Amino acid sequence: MASNANPDFKEVVVIGAGVIGLTAALKIQEKGGYHVTILAHHLPGDPKDAYYASCWAGAHHVTVAGTDPRQKRLDLETFETMWKLSEPDADTEGLFMRLPQTEYYRHKRSSPDALELMPGFRDLEPEELVPGTQSGLTYNTVNTDVPKFLDWLYFRFLFKGGQVIRTTVQHISQVLEGGAGAFDRMKRPRVPDGIVVCAGLGARFLGGVEDKDVYPMRGQVLLIRAPWVKNCLSMSGGPGRVWTYVIPRRSGDVIIGGTMGVDDWYPLPRPETSRDIIERVLEVTQEIAPPGIRDKRKPTVEDVMPLILEEGCGFRPSRKGGIRLESEVTEAKSGKKVVVVYNYGHSGYGYLSCFGSASMALELLEEKLVRLNNK
Template sequence: MSSPTGRKRVVVLGAGVVGLTTAVKIQEKGEYNVTIIAETFPTDPKTIMYTSLWAGAHHVSHAANDAKQMAIDRETFNVMWKLSEPGGAAEHCFLRVAQTDYLLDGRDECLDWMPDFKTLPQDALVPGTSAGTSFTTVNIDTPVYLPYLLARFLSRGGSIVRGSVQHISQVIEGGPGLFRRGRADPELVHALVICPGLGARTLGGVEDKDVYPVRGQVVIIRAPWIRSGRTVSHLEQGLWTYIIPRRSGDVILGGTKQDNDWYPAARPETTTDILERCLALCPEIVPPAIRAERQGTIEDVRALIVEEGCGFRPQRKGGIRLDVDWVPGRAGQSSVPMVFNYGHGGGGYQSSWGSASIALALLEKALASPASKS
């Protein structure tokens, strides 16, 4: 049975930044009725099961010479730059900042397309680094931006259902109603869009063992005087120190990149290490009144802590999965396409809109194919 509106019914699994952005993109196309099914939504209390709220997050692409990934990241930046325009509906979600990146490995970040891009002279580098750049970017206030995406989705006619999906066959046979009312919907599900993040490891019908966690621990301090970002990185060795100010006045200090580390809470020794590295990189995080009298210490920064915690970045060997598979439909229905959009690792925000565009194109092509005709 088709939808009363004649629109195809699409179910998105996952409500992290990738799932929400993809759902918005599909719903705003105007040709689909989209429902998100997820265990956790951005308005829920923070949990280790929902990584997107723990992200920094700023738009600094790590695609480098990967042309496909760079195109995805550039599209996302362009959307976010537009959203962050002064007076815009989403300006409150972003902070446009001057960003300085210091590199320990001398690689080319390939970011000369960013606004106000400059290569730093040698005498402007911090000790131990071999190269550096500066540019303007956007920082995302994740506790504000994620509810914005959810509200935007709902305002365009999308719907949400809280549910724990063990296997994609549950959604094919029962639809969102199975999780909302405990019984199957009379209407068919025409397509699934799979955006479960780390859940892709265990979701029945997907079970992608190439997905693994990269633990990232952060410290959130209150320092509204900080209005520029700073990063030192050696990505090949997993070394990463960053200062990411938000519009709210909070500043995110990080970080760590720990493969297959499942520890779900902040480690005190890691918090101390992050504070030490960030203070060395940006002494200005100490309150100005203290710096006017003496050199700041780690305890001065510790006194500013609002929260500390960690998230599991959903990394995938081989990068983002953006493709289509087909599964048997409900009785009397032809095959149903599953569009995959997961495996973004630490780049979920940076690649969200670009990967959503590809997912939408894959969806439309699949639904137009003979295999999807009932």
Template sequence: MSTESSKNVVVIGAGVVGLTTAVKIQEKGGYNVTIVAETFPSDPKTIRYTSLWAGAHHVSHAEGDKKQEAIDRETFDVMWELSKPGGEAECAFLRIHQTDYYYDGRNTHMEWMPDFKPLPETDLIENAKTGCTFTTVTIDTPVYCSYLLSRFLARGGTISRSSVQHISQIAEGGASVFTRKSPVKVDAIVACPGLGARTLGGVEDGDVYPTRGQVVILRAPWVRFGRTASHAKDGLWTYVIPRRSGDVIVGGTKVDNDWYPIARRETTLEILQRALALCPELASPEVRAQRAPTVDDLLAIMVEDGCGFRPSRKGGIRLDVERIKGADGNIPLVSNYGHGGGGYQSSWGTAKIALELLEKALVQDVSQA
């Protein structure tokens, strides 16, 4: 609950990372948290808000990195609890049986996932060297992000729809400065600007870059399993991600520094061709009972196609704290961005670390006062 003695914290960014971080801080107690962002989950889809375009499923990208694995496992545990029957956010998740194939023979070190089993060579698809099966969750991204925002507001959080040009604007005037209200003292800022970290004044991280991903949404409620085939080094991998709603997200692409803001028709057709080869079950049971399905059968059930810019960063996720000038001296600036294509998978884990960094920095402020 918010009190007069609570610390005022501003979170910049309302993507899945910003929303999760704001929830984590607000629910800790002792904080009045405000999210400042241009775009929120209930807004129409836009290229400027990547989180709504994500697949998304919890398949860890850690691949043996123990720090990243701990972050991803923390996130999975939270999502597994939220997704349980009767859980707080069950409507945003679908628990599924997932099959992953790897053309490069990698070991993804996902033995910690429920029901994990390596695939025998006889069960691999053509050209795959290794594979595995496990149980995971898929995330209906518009539903889930709206859930996070509602949860944040219900716990006493506030929002401000504003475009931050420089971090100093918040540091000096607080979240209300954009509405021309009297400045409010800010005790700390948490920067979760995603791709905006490239251009946000006071951050301007040149290591941040877009990784464009294109997806197609099909209406195929008969598909209730996930399937992925990938190679670590090329720009293509194929995935089938069903949602509780009956929509299925198929993809995809990974192209660094490609800024084209809408779906390319030729890429959509190519994605559907790959997806159909990997998962013929995408076509309706009626079609498959009569003949071999074609891409045209998938086009007939296409809801939309689109793309998003994953906020990638050389060196990976930035999680640290520095001091910047505030209205009454220096204040902590916690950074939590650069998640690339792993924002959902690592959201709760990095939010936990961001909160720890924030609390440690504020304790130091008190001890030095």
């Protein structure tokens, strides 16, 4: 039974099919009373592209909310949802891997911090630290198998009657005037009730939004085949802010990284960076090298090179001031009032805040729709 059969349903158009657009679209659809269409240039399953950040993430759940109450709420709600989805024997268990996360810092860590709210949290003892670090912590969390999770969100949305149109929106006024119908000749143009902008880095260029606070933070990673890796860790901080991490997935693939290139628009992996990543990871842990080698001697970069499945990089959609989660009412040409919700700028924490952001986007949408209908 497709939801578009009901003429009383409100029409909502979501721009973007990354993890943020997909979770927002699903959340609105599952609330009931909405017919949701996604308009997007990139879709799950597409060849990887630096501009489609969602295909590059690790993705571990390491909140960087610190003491920010809004970010804490988004990240913790997402963790609780993912923890439930990853329960042993749940249908969705295979999308995730539950495991301990260890964070090493080259500085003394500051407290309080949102990470202290995670299950099993404890500070590392001095003897557990690795060379070059001054503090550290560990807790229990969940890693997401990104390609599978995106497919799951996408197909769940479609199977529940959602519609997807592959297109590039040039200006938000196109959606305001004709809704999804402006992008599909088989549909009747119709002014929507709501538009949710989840365009990631595209928010910088999308006409009518053009948010110049949005910028790329380029992240280069290696996908290696190393099913023996069971520890998820990062090392960060210090003056150079170099960030090194290992993120194992349930499939046996492991993402190692990383880099944080602010305003770095180069869309291809740099070979010298890949080598540097392996060298840095081996300084923190030798677990990425095959056990047969580790047992006999100190592993080298050359021992890890044959394990590489893919080198790549993606542009984290960063934003000065953090995530934009706001709403406004705009008048379409016809005079109809349309609620526009903005949900973009998730930088390096889009997976770990996706479900919380989706809930807030839905709240913002409904708050304004209720007010409009009460007039």
